[in-house]
Amino acid sequence: MTDNATLSARSRAHVWHPCTQMKDHEWLPLVPISRAEGVWLEDFEGKRYLDAVSSWWTNIFGHRHPHIVERMKTQLDTLDHVMLAGFTHEPVVELAERLCAIAPEGLDRAFFADNGSSAVEAALKMSFHYWQNQGQTKKTKFVALDNAYHGETLGALAVGGTGLYRDAYKPLLLEPLQVPSPDCYGRAPGESWEDYSSRQFVHMEATLERHADEICAVIVEPLLQCAGSMRMYHPIYLKRLREACTRHGVHFIADEIATGFGRTGKLFACEWANVSPDFMCLSKGITGGTLALAVVLTHEDIYQAFYDDYSSYRAFLHSHSYTGSPLACAAALATLDVFEQQDWMARNRKLGHLMWMAASELLDHPHVAEVRQQGMVLAIEMAQNVRDKTPYPAEQRRGLRVYQHGLEKGVLLRPLGNVIYFMPPYVIQPEEIALMASTAIEGVNLATAD
Structure with missing residues (x-):
């Protein structure tokens, strides 16, 4: 029979745990x-x-959660997995329909991935590729906030803030245009969140004005920089960002991987500013914490920039083996069901x-x-x-x-x-x-x- 000590020893012998200095576990017990x-x-x-x-x-x-577990079991009785390239299935179609129905206005296309970092990678590539397909080949840069975190794969890591997660891999990474964060921890005594976040937008505006012709997109975590010490900012920044991105012809990528599905007090954090991004990355809570799944929601005009004859080579050739997993989609559908219960x-x-x-x-x-x-x-x-x-x-x-x-x-x-x-x-x-x-x-x- 397994006990705590035995499983901990087996884990230390073979498992390389994530985001961990493994030497710590010489004195800090694992928790089986x-x-x-x-x-x-x-x-x-x-x-x-x-x-x-x-x-x-x-x-x-x-x-x-009993409803999520039951729906996953039912799904397993009929279809475990099938590739999504050239095939489709009921759970992925229903999930795409329901996500597009509840997302901010205009997000009516769903591209599936299997984790948050992969969703960010897909959104970055989509934005870059869109501009290439539009003949705007100078657009090769991204704008990111200081103290940001968007994942651990190289593209997602590149648009994160400098520091512990990113510095070791700097020689491998593209260099975004970094803009000071609007997080309100640095506000002056007596200054409101709204005033500080609005004042911080001057840096973003200046960057967009100076570099718009070479910028693909701005990527932010709406309202809450989670891995960046849970720093927070006011929705006015998102409102001004949406206006500026539209004015300068730059995409707005909202990384709602951690903030989506009710965590900030609304279904999506972008709703606090009543804005719709060009790309919305979703993961984490989407399956109620059961299976890995991610989605990039985007606009029809983005989709149409890739829609052409095969010979044009304009297709978005990005994939993962478990893209749109029927089991994970079933869990996500059950999660949306739970949201509708109260x-x-x-x-x-x-x-x-x-x-x-x-x-x-x-x-x-x-x-x-x-x-x-x-x-x-x-x-x-x-x-x-x-x-x-x-x-x-x-x-x-x-x-x-x-x-x-x-x-x-x-x-x-x-x-x-x-x-x-x-x-x-x-x-x-x-x-x-x-x-x-x-x-x-x-x-x-x-x-x-x-």
Whole structure:
């Protein structure tokens, strides 16, 4: 019979874990998980962990949601997989129809991939290739925000912010035009989010004015730079970006991989600004955290730029073996079904308020520079000096101390450097929010005690 220690040893012997310095696990135990249900994970010895981060932001309706599981089982009885090149199937067609129906106006074509990074790669290539097909061959550059994160494959990594994820691979990467982020952590005392984000747009406007004839697209994470320490900004930036991209003849790519499907308080973050991008990348919550799937939604005019006789060689020759997986599409359809069962945005507004109230005592903490929130995401940024927001040195790993305390108390709080965040499934209950917040508060107190 498998136990925690045995499985951990086997994993260390053969598994190279993602986003991990494996040497850490000489002293930091792995957490073996045997089963999961709702917001809870359980190890082989019966200890439970509240999944406060939705297992990397995917399990929006909790683990093993019965409707999603049942629809996947039913799908497996009839069709497991078929390639999508030259073939089609009911789940992928229905999913494309339903996504186009609920997406921002004009997004009426769906291109399928199998993970978020792949969706970003496809959108970047589509944008570049579109301009080539239109005869605008000088358009070869992309604009990206500082502190951004769009994935780990080389194209997606290239349009991320400089730093930990990107620097080691710099010689391999295309160089985007980097623009200062509109995230409001850097605003002046008393300055509103709207004023700061609007003021920051001057950098984007200047870049577009100077380089429009060589820019394919601007790519942003709407409202929330998740891997970039959960930094947040105001919707005015998206509104101004849409206007500027249209004015300068540049595509707008919205990376809604983490922000889509209700996480920010609306179904898609772009809805806060009432804008429609030229490309919208979706993944993570699309299948309720069950199987890998990604989609790029785009406009008909983008699609038509590739629609021609074979001899023109204008087709978009991009593919993945599991593109449009029937099983993953079935899970995504079930996830959309769950959204239709009740007003989840209204529920999430109440849960978001509870999260804020539960964490509010940290607003006056001597080593918490900011508590910020957007929908069902709340972030707590620890700092050595809160007056000037001097961060703790990375090597002190203050966030890791909170993580370790959380595991002791049965709460998964995976940090982003000095930032502790809540990003729980939407099925979390008030008493579970209280446990999550109290554990985080205790952890922050312990982590900043010296």
